[in-house]
Amino acid sequence: MQENTFGYLLSTCNNQLIKLLNRELAKADLDLTREQFVVLNLLWEKDSISQQFLANRLQKDKYSITKLIDGLEKRKLVVRLSSTTDRRLNLIALTPKSMEIRPCVEKVMRDTLKKAFADIPDSDVEFLKVVLEKIIQNINLS
Numbered sequence: 726m727q728e729n730t731f732g733y734l735l736s737t738c739n740n741q742l743i744k745l746l747n748r749e750l751a752k753a754d755l756d757l758t759r760e761q762f763v764v765l766n767l768l769w770e771k772d773s774i775s776q777q778f779l780a781n782r783l784q785k786d787k788y789s790i791t792k793l794i795d796g797l798e799k800r801k802l803v804v805r806l807s808s809t810t811d812r813r814l815n816l817i818a819l820t821p822k823s824m825e826i827r828p829c830v831e832k833v834m835r836d837t838l839k840k841a842f843a844d845i846p847d848s849d850v851e852f853l854k855v856v857l858e859k860i861i862q863n864i865n866l867s
Contacts (some may be wrong), residue, residue, distance in 0.1 A: 742841055748858060751835045755830060756800055762830060764793050764828075765823055769797045773806065 727733065746759040757765075764779060780790040793818055797803040802823040808814035842850055 731806050745841065746834070748829070749833050752819075753825060753829060753833050755833065757802075757826075757830065758796075760793055761797055761800075761802075762834065764790075764817075765819075765830070766795060768803065768817065768819050768823070769827060773816045775808070776805075778815055779817060797823075816823045 743759050746762070750759070750762070763783060767779060768774065776790060776794060779785075780787060783790065787792070794803060794805070798805065800822075801820055803817050804820055806816045806818050808816050808862075814827060834837050
């Protein structure tokens, strides 16, 4: 496999960034993975959202999102609530503990991304984001 192909570089970058984030979260004694952070981050934007919304937004199947939420619930970072309007819906809500760790988690994420983007001009990072968003858009249109 050529190590300078777009697919290889994108995949390797993603995998290494995930490993770095997980290491930094562990170093900060947060007992949280990057995937769990992504769920919490969505909930920090809008609390009490359905499990199905999370699955759709994160492009995860029902089993995967259930495992993620189980892990967060075990750590007492979220709770499952029954919807008052639809008994079939599970709403996922934040706990006080998840709000307590938020500043620390966000700092770890900021610092880790700062490491990853060291010596890369902000304009290059912004351009890369635009290109990746366009690729995602093109794929979704296919």
